[in-house]
Amino acid sequence: MTMSDGRAAVVAGHGAFAAGMVSAVARIVGEAHGLVPVDNEEGTPDTIAAAIARALDAAGATVCFTDLPAGSCTMAARRLARARPGLVIVTGASLPVLLAYATGGDVDAAVRAGQAALVATAPAA
Amino acid sequence: MTLELFRIDDRLVHGQVVIGWGLPHALGFLVVVDDEIAAAPWEQELYRMGTPEGMEVRFATVDEAAAALPAYRADPRAGMLLTADITTMARLIEAAPSVAAVTIGGLHHRADRVPRLRFVFLSPAEAAALRALAARGVAIAAQDVPTSAPVPLEAVLAADGTE
Numbered sequence: 001m002t003m004s005d006g007r008a009a010v011v012a013g014h015g016a017f018a019a020g021m022v023s024a025v026a027r028i029v030g031e032a033h034g035l036v037p038v039d040n041e042e043g044t045p046d047t048i049a050a051a052i053a054r055a056l057d058a059a060g061a062t063v064c065f066t067d068l069p070a071g072s073c074t075m076a077a078r079r080l081a082r083a084r085p086g087l088v089i090v091t092g093a094s095l096p097v098l099l100a101y102a103t104g105g106d107v108d109a110a111v112r113a114g115q116a117a118l119v120a121t122a123p124a125a
Numbered sequence: 126m127t128l129e130l131f132r133i134d135d136r137l138v139h140g141q142v143v144i145g146w147g148l149p150h151a152l153g154f155l156v157v158v159d160d161e162i163a164a165a166p167w168e169q170e171l172y173r174m175g176t177p178e179g180m181e182v183r184f185a186t187v188d189e190a191a192a193a194l195p196a197y198r199a200d201p202r203a204g205m206l207l208t209a210d211i212t213t214m215a216r217l218i219e220a221a222p223s224v225a226a227v228t229i230g231g232l233h234h235r236a237d238r239v240p241r242l243r244f245v246f247l248s249p250a251e252a253a254a255l256r257a258l259a260a261r262g263v264a265i266a267a268q269d270v271p272t273s274a275p276v277p278l279e280a281v282l283a284a285d286g287t288e
Binding site: 014042043044045047067068069070071072074075078079082 | 135136138139140142143144167171172174175176177231233234235243244
C-alpha cells in the first residue's frame, strides 16, 4: 500500500462511520492515505473482530482508530489486542485525528490534533 | 429510579447501551449477567474501559444476579441488566420469576439463526425459548434504541428480516 507520509491504519466504527471518514480523508489528502475502513452494520462481536483482523492483516497495520470508547468496534479491537500486543487503539477518532495520522504517521500527534480541533465557539453577543 | 430494563444483546455493553439508552434513561448502573465474564477479570476490565464516567458496571453470575435483584431494584439510580443470550435471561427468570418484561436489543447472524428483524436473528430453539418466556407472562419485545418502536414478540416471530 502506498501512502502519503503516514502509515497504514484501520478505521472502524458504527454504521458507515469508517467509510465516511476515510472518504473525507481521501477528499483532502488524496487516495494514498493508508486508511482502511471497517464498517459495522449489525455485526456480532466475533464478526466485527474478524473484519478488523482481516483489515489489519491486509494493510499490515498496527493501529486501529475507532469511534466510541464503548462501541462494539472498540471492544472488538481491544479483544484483538490480547493476541496482538503491538496493536494501538485510538478511540474517539475524528477527521482531524485521521488526517494528522494519514499525513504524519504519529499516533500521539494525531491525538493532539484531535484534541486541538475540538473547539466550541460562543455565540456572538 | 430502579433497575428498569432487562435487555438481551450479544454485544452486551456497547454504544446503543451506554449512549442510546444510557443518556435518555440516565442510567447509573449496568449489570452484566454472564457466568463466564463474572469469572474473567480481564473481560470485566474491557467492559469497564468502555463505560462512561458516572455509569457503574457490575458483573454477576445468574445465581448471584437472581439473589441480588431486590438490591438492584432498591438502587436509587436507573439501571439496565444485560445478558448476551436468551438462555442466560431464561435462567435468570427461572431463578427470579419477578422479571416482568425483557427487550431483545440485538441477536445477530449466526449459522443456525434465521433473520427476523434487522437486528434480531433467531434459531428455532431460541424462538421456542422466547415463546416459553412469554407463556409464563414475561412481556417480550425487540427494540434496539429508545427512539425506535418496540416490536412485540409475535410480530418478531412472524417477520422474515425484510422489514
